[in-house]
Amino acid sequence: MTDQLDTTGMMLGEMKGQLRELIHNLNTMSAKIDSLTERVAGAAGLPAKVKGLEDRIMMLEADKNKRDGAIGLGSWLIRSPVIAWLAAGGVALWALSKGRL
Incomplete structure (x- = not known):
């Protein structure tokens, strides 16, 4: 049973790490989109x-x-x-x- 808990804990840790990486990538993309939005707004005229x-x-x-x-x-x-x-x-x-x- 401890092995099963260790395996479950390990899987949850991996999922948590992947979720953090996904959030980080999403924030990076959001910053890029904000930068592009400013450029497009600047070129409106x-x-x-x-x-x-x-x-x-x-x-x-x-x-x-x-x-x-x-x-x-x-x-x-x-x-x-x-x-x-x-x-x-x-x-x-x-x-x-x-x-x-």
């Missing part, structure tokens, strides 16, 4: 910030496209021989009308 940055990028890209288009048109006008000929013809007509030629 992140989607609004990303949306704001996307809007800003779209505005900057539109402005860049307008500038590139204006510069491209001006560059084309300066390099175009047809425009130069028209300008030269206009100056020649002006000079003829003023009697300078």
Whole structure:
């Protein structure tokens, strides 16, 4: 009978130890979850910030496209021989009308 009590006591001791280990693991996981919860709460405004940055990028890209288009048109006008000929013809007509030629 003493052997049976010793065996029962030993089993209860093992169960108690395992229960303490389980409680310790549960507390560790709880601390990790609390830490993650704080991080998620800290990042709550992140989607609004990303949306704001996307809007800003779209505005900057539109402005860049307008500038590139204006510069491209001006560059084309300066390099175009047809425009130069028209300008030269206009100056020649002006000079003829003023009697300078």
